[in-house]
Amino acid sequence: METNPxxxxxxxxxxxxxSTYSNDQEIRGLVIEFINEMPKRIRTANEAxxxxxRLRLQLWAHQIKGxxxxxxxxxxxxxxxxxxNTLSSNKSSEEVxxxxxxxxxICERASVD
Amino acid sequence: xxEKNLPKVLIVDDSELIHRLLQMRLQNERIQxxxxxxxxxGLLMAHELKPEVILLDxxxxxxxxxxxxxxxxxxPQTQEIAVVFVSSANETAxxxxxLDLGAVDFIAKPFDIIELKARLRSALRNQRYIRVLExxxxxxxxxxxxxxxxxDKRIEIEVGGSDRHAQPLSLVYCDIDHFKSINDRYxxxxxxxxxxxxxxxxxxxxxxxxxxxxxxEEFAVILPQTTMEEAFRVAEKYRKQLxxxxxxxxxxxVITSSFGVxxxxxxxxxxxxxxxxxxxxxxxxxxxxxxxxxxxxxxxxTQLSTK
Numbered sequence: 001m002e003t004n005p006x007x008x009x010x011x012x013x014x015x016x017x018x019s020t021y022s023n024d025q026e027i028r029g030l031v032i033e034f035i036n037e038m039p040k041r042i043r044t045a046n047e048a049x050x051x052x053x054r055l056r057l058q059l060w061a062h063q064i065k066g067x068x069x070x071x072x073x074x075x076x077x078x079x080x081x082x083x084x085n086t087l088s089s090n091k092s093s094e095e096v097x098x099x100x101x102x103x104x105x106i107c108e109r110a111s112v113d
Numbered sequence: 114x115x116e117k118n119l120p121k122v123l124i125v126d127d128s129e130l131i132h133r134l135l136q137m138r139l140q141n142e143r144i145q146x147x148x149x150x151x152x153x154x155g156l157l158m159a160h161e162l163k164p165e166v167i168l169l170d171x172x173x174x175x176x177x178x179x180x181x182x183x184x185x186x187x188x189p190q191t192q193e194i195a196v197v198f199v200s201s202a203n204e205t206a207x208x209x210x211x212l213d214l215g216a217v218d219f220i221a222k223p224f225d226i227i228e229l230k231a232r233l234r235s236a237l238r239n240q241r242y243i244r245v246l247e248x249x250x251x252x253x254x255x256x257x258x259x260x261x262x263x264x265d266k267r268i269e270i271e272v273g274g275s276d277r278h279a280q281p282l283s284l285v286y287c288d289i290d291h292f293k294s295i296n297d298r299y300x301x302x303x304x305x306x307x308x309x310x311x312x313x314x315x316x317x318x319x320x321x322x323x324x325x326x327x328x329x330e331e332f333a334v335i336l337p338q339t340t341m342e343e344a345f346r347v348a349e350k351y352r353k354q355l356x357x358x359x360x361x362x363x364x365x366x367v368i369t370s371s372f373g374v375x376x377x378x379x380x381x382x383x384x385x386x387x388x389x390x391x392x393x394x395x396x397x398x399x400x401x402x403x404x405x406x407x408x409x410x411x412x413x414x415t416q417l418s419t420k
Binding site: 033062081 | 128133134137138170172174200202224
């Protein structure tokens with residue numbers, strides 16, 4: 001069953017990030033699955049950050065960068081690329097944290113029409 | 114076209130997101146899609162299933178895409194497979210490195226699916242052209258049989274197979290007797306006809322036998338899973354067929370051929386493709402010395418013959 005996922009209540013309508021493939025029937029179901037899995041994905045990233053596992057977090061960012069665009073979320077790909085760069089250039093934990101927050105923020109806004 | 118005849122495309126990527134997406138996106142393409150979640154699994158599948166194209170990620174754990182393609186290209190069994198990198202590590206240095214290592218294309222992630230499909234179709238098309246050219250380069254135009262280059266490759270494969278499975282393997286090496294005189298006396302067009310007719314005889318035997326035109330009027334037939342005695346009977350059949358052939362252009366003309374036969378266990382040591390060929394060639398010389406229009410076994414010390 002297709003359940004249309006919605007962003008958390010603290011986001012307003014204007015904050016929703018709509019997949020460019022919302023109306024692409026071939027993958028609409030996959031896009032919804034991608035969004036539904038977002039909380040788990042964010043948890044994984046948070047845990048890696050808390051453990052100080054920068055390598056794991058970098059791999060996570062890399063996979064989001066490569067995958068999100070294919071699900072119609074090019075902006076998520078771009079923000080994940082920033083996090084990946086922050087990690088690969090050995091920036092401070094504070095900078096990594098800020099970059100991670102940006103990714104989480106945009107991931108939580110992911111939605112379909 | 115049944116599923117198993119469709120060209121195979123292997124995705125090697127550790128991201129489940131990418132596998133899911135490509136499975137769905139490429140479901141209506143006329144391809145057979147295979148998935149590997151690690152480099153090791155990918156190499157095994159490439160070896161076993163021989164896909165036409167591999168869509169390869171770069172950032173793979175343990176063995177990255179560059180090492181993967183290096184291994185793939187250094188293995189004769191897999192080096193012809195076309196590799197298309199699909200990666201978000203798309204800096205110029207990575208693109209250049211990937212192409213220099215033998216990839217045919219580089220697609221950046223996140224990809225536009227329309228473009229990915231077009232590039233995949235292009236890679237598959239090129240692979241098909243390469244296969245056709247390869248086949249053409251290995252076929253002798255006049256006889257339609259495999260040429261010397263094909264023979265050289267094929268004998269290696271068959272000797273390897275015979276060794277692995279402990280199966281017999283025989284080689285028949287033969288030529289048309291006095292072929293130069295036939296050309297001189299009846300003309301080259303008739304000479305070509307003789308080549309064509311003899312080729313038909315050699316390729317009209319058992320389905321598993323591999324007839325090749327080695328050069329000029331010389332031919333070689335590889336007989337897998339065949340002992341020297343069986344190969345002798347096959348060669349004898351060929352010999353008789355040419356001998357009995359009626360040439361309407363020149364009634365009464367009899368054209369004959371000579372044969373040398375050897376099997377992998379009876380050839381000069383060590384048993385390999387080179388010695389198998391040399392031994393069959395020696396047996397052919399013996400047939401010539403013993404009066405032509407005959408088949409000779411190769412024997413290390415003494416030669417047996419029949420007519």
